[in-house]
Structures are given as C-alpha cells and as structure tokens.
Amino acid sequence: MISGKILRDAIISGANNINNQRSRVDELNVFPVPDGDTGTNMALTLGNASKELLKAGDDVTAGKASEIAAAALLRGARGNSGVITSLLFRGFSKYMKGKDTVDGFDLAGALTEGVEAAYKAVMKPAEGTILTVSRVSAEAATEACAETHALEPILDVAIVSAKAALEETVNQNPVLKKAGVVDAGGMGFVLILE
Numbered sequence: 025m026i027s028g029k030i031l032r033d034a035i036i037s038g039a040n041n042i043n044n045q046r047s048r049v050d051e052l053n054v055f056p057v058p059d060g061d062t063g064t065n066m067a068l069t070l071g072n073a074s075k076e077l078l079k080a081g082d083d084v085t086a087g088k089a090s091e092i093a094a095a096a097l098l099r100g101a102r103g104n105s106g107v108i109t110s111l112l113f114r115g116f117s118k119y120m121k122g123k124d125t126v127d128g129f130d131l132a133g134a135l136t137e138g139v140e141a142a143y144k145a146v147m148k149p150a151e152g153t154i155l156t157v158s159r160v161s162a163e164a165a166t167e168a169c170a171e172t173h174a175l176e177p178i179l180d181v182a183i184v185s186a187k188a189a190l191e192e193t194v195n196q197n198p199v200l201k202k203a204g205v206v207d208a209g210g211m212g213f214v215l216i217l218e
Contacts, residue, residue, distance in 0.1 A: 128178030152196030
C-alpha cells in the first residue's frame with residue numbers, strides 16, 4: 025500500500041520519464057499521422073500534471089493526487105496522445121476518489137476505469153495503439169488481483185503486460201507494420217507506467 029504522497033511522486037516520476045525519452049517516442053510516431061510529436065505531446069501534457077502536483081505538498085491523499093493530475097492533464101492535453109492520456113487519468117481519478125492510499129487492487133481498478141473512459145471517448149478505437157496497450161495492462165493487473173492485492177506485484181504485472189502488448193502493436197496495425205515500429209502512444213504509456 026502506498027500513500028498519496030508516494031502516488032504523487034510516482035506520477036511526477038512518470039512525467040519525468042516520458043519527458044526524458046520524448047525524442048525516442050517522437051521517432052516512432054507514424055500513426056494516425058506521421059507528425060513525430062507523440063512523445064512531445066505526452067511530455068507536455070504530463071508536465072502540466074507534474075507542475076500542479078509539486079504545488080500539492082506532502083499531505084495529499086491518493087484521491088486528491090489523482091484528482092489534481094487528471095484536472096491538469098485535461099487542461100493541458102496536447103494532440104491525440106495527450107488527450108487519450110488525460111482520459112486514462114480521468115478514469116483513474118474517478119476510481120481513486122476519496123481514497124487515502126492505494127494497493128494493488130486499487131491500481132487495477134483505477135487502470136480499468138481509465139481504459140473504459142478512454143475507449144468511450146474515442147469514436148473509432150483502433151487496435152495496436154495506446155488504447156490496446158493500456159487495456160491489456162489493466163486486464164492483466166485485474167487478473168493478478170486473484171493472487172494478491174499487494175501493489176508491487178500488481179504494478180509489475182501491469183508493466184510486463186504493457187510491454188508485451190506494445191511489442192504486439194506492430195502486428196495489429198497495418199501502418200505500424202509497414203513502418204516496422206511499435207505504437208508511439210503505447211510506448212509513452214509504458215514509460216509513464218514504469
């Protein structure tokens with residue numbers, strides 16, 4: 025189980041990770057438009073949440089940290105990848121409302137609610153994208169809850185499953201297959217989750 029402060033710090037760390045690797049993600053960006061900005065858009069979007077979370081202080085609950093992040097992501101969402109990331113966090117935040125701490129069961133539930141929010145908002149969800157990677161990750165985390173509710177093993181399962189799903193994106197999307205790359209948004213999601 026982790027505190028709201030640790031969740032806050034984890035989201036800030038995810039923002040730093042995507043920011044540090046945004047060029048790598050930009051290079052993968054061929055779908056839906058080869059404009060090379062997915063990593064930059066995700067980094068800028070998460071950067072908004074990071075700035076707001078840094079102002080929150082150490083005495084923040086998990087629910088409040090999630091709420092702050094989701095609101096900042098929505099206000100600062102850039103591009104398709106930023107909007108989808110904000111939707112994932114909006115669902116995550118909805119699940120976390122009122123929670124002081126987070127365990128593995130909560131993480132799985134929040135990831136699942138995030139995926140549901142993102143899928144509902146996208147008119148024509150395409151497989152082999154950030155949506156697929158986040159869905160597979162959430163499903164695996166939920167399945168792992170049958171064995172434990174501890175956070176670390178559930179998070180590990182979510183990350184391993186997200187990475188495996190990311191590797192499959194090249195086979196699920198013809199544009200990615202032609203370019204021989206994995207989905208940029210999916211890569212961004214993995215980096216944030218890590």
